[in-house]
Amino acid sequence: MGGKRSIIILLGVAILFAFLPFGLPRFYTYLTALIVVTGLLSTSLNFALGFGGIFQFHHAVFYGAGAYGAAVMIAKLNYNPWLAFIAGPLVAAALSLIIGIICIRLSKLYFGMLQISLGSLVWVIVYRWYSFTGGDDGIHGISVPSIISSSKGAYYFTMVTAGLAMFFMYRILHSPFGSTLQGIRDNVLRSQAIGVSVRRHQLAAIVIAGFFAGVAGVLFVVVDNSVFPDMMFWTLSLEITIMALLGGWFTFLGPMLGAAMVVLLRTFVSAYTEYWTLALGILLMLVILFLPEGVLGKVFEIWNRRGLTEDRG
Amino acid sequence: MLEVRDVSKSFSGFKAVNRASLEVNKGEIVAVIGPNGAGKTTLFNLVTGILKPDEGRVIFKGDEITGLPVHKTCKKGITRSFQVVNIFSRMTVFENVRISVLSQQGRTGTWFTPSRDLVNDETAEILERVGLIGKKSSVCGALSHGDQKVLEIAIALAGKPELLILDEPTAGMSPEETSRCIDLIKHLSEKLGLTILFCEHDMEIVFGIANRIMVMVRGATLIQGSRDEVRSNQAVQDAYLGENEACST
Numbered sequence: 001m002g003g004k005r006s007i008i009i010l011l012g013v014a015i016l017f018a019f020l021p022f023g024l025p026r027f028y029t030y031l032t033a034l035i036v037v038t039g040l041l042s043t044s045l046n047f048a049l050g051f052g053g054i055f056q057f058h059h060a061v062f063y064g065a066g067a068y069g070a071a072v073m074i075a076k077l078n079y080n081p082w083l084a085f086i087a088g089p090l091v092a093a094a095l096s097l098i099i100g101i102i103c104i105r106l107s108k109l110y111f112g113m114l115q116i117s118l119g120s121l122v123w124v125i126v127y128r129w130y131s132f133t134g135g136d137d138g139i140h141g142i143s144v145p146s147i148i149s150s151s152k153g154a155y156y157f158t159m160v161t162a163g164l165a166m167f168f169m170y171r172i173l174h175s176p177f178g179s180t181l182q183g184i185r186d187n188v189l190r191s192q193a194i195g196v197s198v199r200r201h202q203l204a205a206i207v208i209a210g211f212f213a214g215v216a217g218v219l220f221v222v223v224d225n226s227v228f229p230d231m232m233f234w235t236l237s238l239e240i241t242i243m244a245l246l247g248g249w250f251t252f253l254g255p256m257l258g259a260a261m262v263v264l265l266r267t268f269v270s271a272y273t274e275y276w277t278l279a280l281g282i283l284l285m286l287v288i289l290f291l292p293e294g295v296l297g298k299v300f301e302i303w304n305r306r307g308l309t310e311d312r313g
Numbered sequence: 314m315l316e317v318r319d320v321s322k323s324f325s326g327f328k329a330v331n332r333a334s335l336e337v338n339k340g341e342i343v344a345v346i347g348p349n350g351a352g353k354t355t356l357f358n359l360v361t362g363i364l365k366p367d368e369g370r371v372i373f374k375g376d377e378i379t380g381l382p383v384h385k386t387c388k389k390g391i392t393r394s395f396q397v398v399n400i401f402s403r404m405t406v407f408e409n410v411r412i413s414v415l416s417q418q419g420r421t422g423t424w425f426t427p428s429r430d431l432v433n434d435e436t437a438e439i440l441e442r443v444g445l446i447g448k449k450s451s452v453c454g455a456l457s458h459g460d461q462k463v464l465e466i467a468i469a470l471a472g473k474p475e476l477l478i479l480d481e482p483t484a485g486m487s488p489e490e491t492s493r494c495i496d497l498i499k500h501l502s503e504k505l506g507l508t509i510l511f512c513e514h515d516m517e518i519v520f521g522i523a524n525r526i527m528v529m530v531r532g533a534t535l536i537q538g539s540r541d542e543v544r545s546n547q548a549v550q551d552a553y554l555g556e557n558e559a560c561s562t
Contacts, residue, residue: 171427172425174428176415176420176421176423177424178424179404179408179411179412179415179428180412180415182403183401183404183412186401186402186404187401187402189363189395192384192387193387193392193393193395193399194384194412194413194417194468194472195385195388195416196384196416
């Protein structure tokens with residue numbers, strides 16, 4: 001019963017998004033795609049942070065790695081773009097494996113701090129290596145295959161790919177691996193005592209999260225045809241963490257909602273004032289004070305209390 | 314089955330366990346007793362690998378398991394419950410036990426099949442056995458303390474142990490809950506043939522169900538023997554039993 005309802009909702013959303021480019025000006029198509037890309041990035045962060053309890057403080061590095069991986073292959077090494085799109089997430093996954101192996105021995109905050117340091121190191125390299133990465137200018141005008149080079153083409157490609165990525169992350173979180181990961185988040189000692197190798201599972205989660213951040217990075221290249229070092233600067237990591245907190249970091253779709261809130265806020269409030277972050281700050285404060293589990297977390301709480309769902313998943 | 318030889322563990326100079334020894338044979342129920350702070354929980358942590366002993370050896374089924382990390386001792390066949398309730402509090406009762414069953418079957422790496430389609434029968438059987446099947450859908454943070462302690466045992470049981478270690482299984486339980494818990498422990502021993510090692514403050518329970526008893530005082534083994542041997546031992550009476558009986562009236 002619950003399953004049927006969610007399938008109907010999903011279909012409705014899919015149809016809505018499919019017809020969006022026909023009813024809205026081009027800018028809004030771009031904005032929607034940007035929200036979904038950012039939301040996918042924040043969801044991949046939340047995979048490790050909210051569901052794995054891993055202090056993934058510098059997740060944007062893997063977003064940047066995916067984007068730069070693809071961009072450099074296309075613009076500097078002249079590879080086939082499709083091949084580059086596949087390679088991007090793999091580069092991101094490889095980088096998260098390397099950084100993960102180094103950090104995983106540390107717990108919680110120390111893990112996060114070391115990850116910020118190593119991530120910043122990667123950022124500096126990208127920022128300074130003009131001949132290869134374009135330095136602080138980044139790379140612009142990246143040519144993508146003609147079928148997805150139009151704004152509609154880019155939009156549909158982004159939606160379908162992000163949809164698939166979300167589906168895969170959802171399935172993984174509801175698999176035994178995902179349950180185990182959430183078990184580790186809730187209680188490390190108990191997980192060990194039932195025979196779970198905590199580090200191995202956490203490392204796998206970090207790599208999966210990095211991979212999907214890389215997918216988001218590639219999608220940004222498709223939508224924007226450019227990459228720049230800010231994509232892997234630590235402030236973006238903070239921003240996507242805020243999105244996850246705003247939307248609800250124990251819920252699967254919370255980060256997507258949070259991304260929509262932040263991106264819309266930035267787009268429309270910054271038209272009136274350059275201090276749009278002030279509005280974000282007030283919003284964040286209100287959420288932390290009154291909705292500590294985020295907006296979607298609160299919605300589910302009310303929903304569950306009314307007994308409308310059987311499954312909190 | 315389990316042999317603990319002269320293990321010691323210090324915490325910044327304080328000898329929590331001091332050359333303690335313990336022996337558990339297959340099929341036995343062995344109790345460890347001793348005053349608060351005698352090192353019972355630390356001893357269990359040393360056996361299960363939560364802590365590494367400074368010296369001494371732990372041997373399980375003829376294999377040296379000294380210092381083996383806890384997830385590996387679990388795979389060897391030792392699972393445990395904790396003194397302070399230690400469960401996955403955001404999950405339902407059913408999910409708590411299912412995770413443990415999945416881990417026992419080595420399926421925590423399965424990444425695409427939904428958990429809800431897996432090991433439902435095995436999980437239900439365990440909940441049936443411990444009497445929590447009626448509460449399987451409750452989020453376990455909301456359970457009563459007694460039910461949470463029983464859930465602890467269920468999680469440990471799902472690991473299909475040969476040796477089940479229970480750290481004060483009835484602590485904080487109401488009298489009815491306690492008697493149900495004792496029945497459960499007896500049932501596990503008789504019907505499943507489990508070897509059980511537990512510690513407990515309630516002497517009635519200890520002398521009611523344990524085959525053999527190990528007495529610990531200030532981190533060291535005072536004696537390990539049958540109920541009668543322990544009861545009649547003068548040193549035990551001096552160190553522990555008399556004092557305890559006076560307190561527990």
